Amino acid sequence: MLKFVHMADVHLGYKQYNCEERAIDFAQAFLSVIKFAVERKVDFILIAGDLFHKKSDIDPLTLAQATKALEKAKKAGIPVIAVEGNHDSTYFRESFSWLDYLAKSGLVVNLKPSFDEGTMIVEEWDGESGAYIDLDGVRIYGMKYYGTLTEKILDEYSRRIRNNGFTIFMTHVGIEGYLNLYGCISSNKLHRLKGKVDYVALGHIHKSFVEDNFIFNPGSLETCDITELEFKRGFFYVEVDDGIKYELIENNRRDFVLLGCKMDSPDYEGLRSFLIKHRKNTKPVVDLTITTTRSVRKMLDEDRIKKIVEDVFDPIVVRIKWDIEDGFYSVKLNLENKDSIERSVIKQILENYDYGDIVEEVLRLKSIFCSSFNVAMVDRLVEDIVFGVKADENVEKTEAEGKSESPDTKPTEKKVEGVKPILRLTDLADLKQSKPKDKAKVEEIEEEEEVWDWRRAYDKRGRARKR
Ligand SMILES: [Mn+2]
Known part of the structure; x- marks a missing residue:
């Protein structure tokens, strides 16, 4: 029986709210999934993009967090197969990413097609680069994030996919209809791969979903944004026997306490008793929105409120937001025209x-x-x-x-x-x-069209590329 783990959107190195502790949370979440995979003795681990939160500027600690966890998998003989997400790679230019670095260090297999003068090449992994890898009875294809070029590149890539054993196609792309996110594609584009592919492993949308036991998106491990709190998300543990059996495992993550209250007067003790009702003993992130009027706001001391929140929750982060009822949209008009x-x-x-x-x-x-x-x-x-x-x-x-x-x-x-x-x-x-002024200018423009190249965001003169 084939067993594997599929995760995505790890966002290592995300120092959310400028808090070191949060970056450690992201690393803990990643480590816990690797540990789970080792305990279950899975055949391989999939990371469908956004292992890192930043493309560059990775600090030594973040790299250490990644390598320490990946070395655990390596020691257990479990290959880690990854693709680059929008946070991991620059998608207009070919450049050496941190995932390439980890691949060179033998810690991950970083799958992506290559391009020779615009022609796509889908080659087998040779130890340093490649678009697919054959493991024991399993073939895994990988495609990194390509932004607005995704559909075009996906069409071309699809034609090159061949079924070989249990075949997985892994990429980092959003599917329409789950979140209001820019640059999503219709899932039909992926359902078309049925017959050639057995499992589509996605990342990008920080919310889990499964379509037709065929397209799988696990969501984020930690919370990158408070809007994710309500989403079911985690990682997939998958077993393949006669068919695909999967389980979405919601890993442990930092508690968030989202609160809203109204203050009509500087009643700090009233605020304290309101907060106590929502107490949690887990060192959470506290996000408190206070609704009040401009005049009461002037009387309130934000530091004192922060201190009360800290007393009640012992939080790692306190965020106070103000909702001024008679403030934000009261606009003075100049009625000229x-x-x-x-x-x-x-x-x-x-x-x-x-x-x-x-x-x-x-x-x-x-x-x-x-x-x-x-x-x-x-x-x-x-x-x-x-x-x-x-x-x-x-x-x-x-x-x-x-x-x-x-x-x-x-x-x-x-x-x-x-x-x-x-x-x-x-x-x-x-x-x-x-x-245009004369013919010479026309020719000049046409010449510019000739050198158009999808990998370059700007032409020779530094102007935005022609469409
Ligand atoms: Mn992401």
Whole structure:
């Protein structure tokens, strides 16, 4: 009988809330799964991405946590097969990841396809690299995270998969319909692998799910975000005999206490007795939201409240959040015109969250999305932000070039005094529609298209790549 463990989203090195203790929690969770696998004498261990929380800047402690646990598996003769997740790898550029490093050290098998001038190569693991590995009666294919290129690469990869014994396909990708997450794919893309593949091992979504005894996603081991507290998650222990038998094991993890209370006056003793009712003796993370008014907030001493929480819970982290009932959305309006009302509403909302300095970008993004979504405009906005070119200058230049070829011609439209104009609907002409100056420029553009390469986010001139 075949036995294995499937985990994902370990996030080693995540010093959540800037708390060292939390990073240790993540390592403990990982170690406990490895220990479980060793005790059950499984045939192999799968890690479906995000072993590490960060792509780079891994501190020595984090690397030690990874190697110490992986060495336990190695000592027990259990191979660990992994793929890189979005937290582990840069997916536009081929680069040497920490998982590659662990593979070179003989602690993991890091599976991913390689590319030769854009052609995908799916080769057997040779001890250092490869996309699949054959163990005793089992073949495991691995594909790392590719972001928005996932569907394209998955289609190509699927054609290269061959069934050989019990066949596993492991990747790090989100499936639509579980969480409101950007860049998810439809599970149909994976169900199509039936016949060639027996078990699809996923990671990425921090919530467990199983589809049709075929697609398996275990969720995160520790809690990366308080929204995960309500999810069932852990790791899968799988036995394969006639069919697949699996068990989702919810590993031990740090307790979180999420509390909300209303304070109409500085009644600290009332707060204390409220907290005592929710006491836990497990050194939890305490997340307390206090709803109050602006005037009562002024009377309350946050340090004193923190001290009370510490007395009651002996927590590792205390987070106090304020929900000011008459504060956040009460906005003073400047009733001059529609633009300035919009500007001041958005400005004041953003300022309440300390994002007052991105008002212009938010307004421009809003206007782009409101007027038939235009990818070129979004690209240009991102360019502006990254390279510091003002959008207005660009727009004026484009208009001048397009209309009369004369650089002296200024747009005639009036601007609101003292207010930097945001993009108007009339400005939203597709960049491609503006006439190039001469043929030489056309050729130049075509040449740029020629050197397009999916691994590069930017072209030679440092501009966002063409689509
Ligand atoms: Mn993750």
